[in-house]
Amino acid sequence: MQKALDHAIMLQETKENPDIKSCYYVEDHPYENYLSNNSWETFKTDMKTHYCKAYDQYILGGGKEMEERQIGNYKYPPKMASFGSSSRMIYNLMKSNNEFLYEKKLPTTIGGIANLDGFLETKEKCVFVEAKCREPYGAKSKDIADKYKELYCFISKSSNNNLICNITTKGNGKMEVDFISDQTQIHHFDIKQMICHLLGVATAYLNGKYDKKIDFIYLLYNPTNLHIEPDSVREKIFNIYNAECMECQSIDFNGLFFDILDFLTKTSKIDNKSDITKISALFSFRMCDQYTMSV
DSSP, X not given: OHXXXXXXXXXXXXXXXXXXXXXXEETTEEEEEEEOHHHHHHHHHHHHHHOHHHHHHHXXXXXXXXXXXXXXXXXXXOGGGBTXXXXXXXXXXXXXXXXXXXXXXXXXXXXXXXEEEEEEEXXXXXXXXXXXXXXXXXXXXXXXXXXXXXXXXXXXXXXXXXXXXXXXXXXXXXXXXXXXXXXXXXXXXXXXXXXXHHHHHXXXXXXXXXXXXXXXXXXXXXXXXXXXXXXXXXXXXHHHHHHHHHHHHHSXXXXXXXXXXXXXXXXXXXXXXXXXXXXXXXXXXXXXXXXXXXX
């Protein structure tokens, strides 16, 4: 499904802009759902010349967005050269805003570093963005590091949110988790990653790094205007997209964020004198797509 989506985006973009060419070659191997080598160089040069802050952020991001990747015996094009790249999507949408930052890193207190796709601080608010394009249509694992177990149990027992985390211990530092929100089984929305991101935001606010309104945006690529073949794959992609939207909308993010703040103040060395009710009141969550994205 991911390849079908990439291909459909490629067909649409190359049709709308004849200057964009497809098919990246690594040595003699073609990758048709990527920008061509020349188009990629043009894209990269334009970023480096006109949006140098963004270029530096992606180069330093650690995700190998801008360079060819060696995986085992195979070499692949840069991630951002993919027509289905969420990084390329958010960059193209936001590059005209010189204050917008990419690859924002936030310590989570529990699980290392949260890597958010976008961040903007204005006079009134802080905008945090997580972007998804092809990701929802790939295979997912229920395995999660058991360092999150205490937090997940705390969330499940709280009446402030509507998320249930059913945990099965697997050993070797892993557990399997089924998430349910408002009687909706979470199959597609990456709630584990979202909890990590909210841990990062909560940690930053509890440590006094920010004190403005929180505008958390979930930027999800909308595939409904694409011509996707075959029809059976098109139907599967649309079904997953609609399910992801429904699952996301079923979650009480305000309650979840409050409980994450509460958990951190009760279980970590973060100053427990912080007014978590006041911080929680700053929080808002919204879903956008490539047509409605705004900051």
